[in-house]
Every structure is written in C-alpha cells, then in structure tokens.
Amino acid sequence: MSQSPESPESTATGFGGSPIGGYLGELAAKVPAPGGGAVAALHAAQAAALVAMVARYTTRAKDAEHRPVVDRIIEAADSARERALALADADAAAFTAVGAAYKLPKDTDQESEQRGAAIEAALLEAARVPAAVVDEADGILVLATELLPIGNPNVVTDIGAAGAAARAAAVTSQLNIEINLGSLPAERTAAFTEVLGRISEITARADSLHQEVLHAVRAG
Structure with missing residues (x-):
C-alpha cells in the first residue's frame, strides 16, 4: 500500500496495525491505494x-441456554474480522499490481503480449479480492441475523449497524468487481456471475435486518 507523507508510520504493519487517523489520512491523500476496495474490506x-461485541454482551447468566450458539458466533465473527483485514491489504496489493502491469513496456510484439497477459492477470486478481469480501459480508450478515433474536437487547442497535456495514461491504465490492472485469473478455468474467448475482440478495437481507432492528428499538 502506498504511504502518504503525512502519515509515514500508518501502514507499516498493514491495516491491522494501522492507527485510524493514519489510515484516513492515506485514504484522503492523492495516492493510488488505499481506495474503495480497502474501504469495502474494512466495512466487513x-x-x-x-x-462479536454484541455476542460478548450476550454471555450473562440469563443467556446460558444460548451460550453454545453465542460462543460459536464469537469465534466465527473474530475469524471473519481477521480475514477481512487481510483482504484490505490484499486489495491494496492487487490495485498496485494493476498499475504496475499497465506500466510494462509494449514496444515489441512480445512485450505487448506479455503486458496484455500481465494486465489480465492483475485485473482478475483485483476482482477476486472484492469477490472474497462479498463472501465475508454474506457470512457476517448470517451471523448478525442469527444473533438478533437472542442477543442482548441493550446493544441491539449494534446488530443493525453490523448489518449496515456488511451491506456497504457488499455493494462497494460490487463496484470494484465490475470496474476490474470491464476490460476483460467475457469468457474471463463468467466466474464472477454467481457472486455478482448474490449481491442483490445480500442487500435485501441487510435491509430486512435493519427493519427488524428498528422494530425492536421502537417496540422497546
């Protein structure tokens, strides 16, 4: 990931070790990465x-009957968080690789052919990363929906916030997938049809979760 002069220390260890102020400084800077792909992964x-936070608040004595489910959700959510952070780093690396591929020489037929192959490979990888973010967002939304009926009602709005963030991760990833596939032949993009088709279903489920949380807040 590129570093801005204003925050030289911010991403030395990747997004997982980056202060939020340093990350936002880089996001606002005139540098190629981080950009929307990293934002999508961080939404996830x-x-x-x-x-995970809501689940940890659902470990009171009165929640004992749900403890096996809650413990499983905590473990799954913690793992998803780590994978999403890794995808933020992967997105920055993939975007950098696309830029490098376009800068390859094309003075001879052989160079032009090699450059074209490098661009195609880089664009495919740059589409695979947000596709993986969509998968993470989908799984996290499943966890949030499962947690809602048993979660501590004092933090129910955070389940809604989780759903909104998962939705943002999915729809932002859609944009990044489609922009990278736009320059590729159709036979190379077919593998992404399923994940792209799933995004509308993810957003519908996230919107439904939002309404359920609103209902719970207003009824309480």
Missing part, C-alpha cells in the same frame, strides 16, 4: 467486530 471487518 467492522461488521464482524460489531457482531
């Missing part, structure tokens, strides 16, 4: 963290 990481 935040969604997972919120689910």
Whole structure:
C-alpha cells in the first residue's frame, strides 16, 4: 500500500496495525491505494467486530441456554474480522499490481503480449479480492441475523449497524468487481456471475435486518 507523507508510520504493519487517523489520512491523500476496495474490506471487518461485541454482551447468566450458539458466533465473527483485514491489504496489493502491469513496456510484439497477459492477470486478481469480501459480508450478515433474536437487547442497535456495514461491504465490492472485469473478455468474467448475482440478495437481507432492528428499538 502506498504511504502518504503525512502519515509515514500508518501502514507499516498493514491495516491491522494501522492507527485510524493514519489510515484516513492515506485514504484522503492523492495516492493510488488505499481506495474503495480497502474501504469495502474494512466495512466487513467492522461488521464482524460489531457482531462479536454484541455476542460478548450476550454471555450473562440469563443467556446460558444460548451460550453454545453465542460462543460459536464469537469465534466465527473474530475469524471473519481477521480475514477481512487481510483482504484490505490484499486489495491494496492487487490495485498496485494493476498499475504496475499497465506500466510494462509494449514496444515489441512480445512485450505487448506479455503486458496484455500481465494486465489480465492483475485485473482478475483485483476482482477476486472484492469477490472474497462479498463472501465475508454474506457470512457476517448470517451471523448478525442469527444473533438478533437472542442477543442482548441493550446493544441491539449494534446488530443493525453490523448489518449496515456488511451491506456497504457488499455493494462497494460490487463496484470494484465490475470496474476490474470491464476490460476483460467475457469468457474471463463468467466466474464472477454467481457472486455478482448474490449481491442483490445480500442487500435485501441487510435491509430486512435493519427493519427488524428498528422494530425492536421502537417496540422497546
């Protein structure tokens, strides 16, 4: 990931070890990465963290009957958070690789052919990363929906926030998938049809979760 002069220390250890102020400084800077792909992955990481937090607040004595489910959700959400953070780093690396591929020489037929192959490979990888973010967002939304009926009602709005963040991760990833596939032949993009088709279903489920949380808040 590129570093801005204003925050030289911010991403030395990747997004997982980056102060939020340093990350936002880089996001606002005129540098190629981080950008929307990293933002999508971090939306997913935040969604997972919120689910884990609500689950940890659902470990009271009165929650004992749900403890096996809650413990499983905590473990799954913590793992999803770590994977999403890794995808933020992977997105920055993939975007950098795309830029490097376009800068390859093309003075001879052989160079032009090699450059074209490098661009195609880089664009495919740059589409695979947000596709993986969609998968994470989908799984996190499943956890949030499962947690809602048993979660501590004092933090129910954080389940809604998790759903909103997962939704943002999915729809932002859609944009990044489609922009990277736009320059590729159709036979190379077919593998992404399923994940792209799933995004509308993810957003519908996230919207439904939002309404359920609103209902719980207003009824309480």
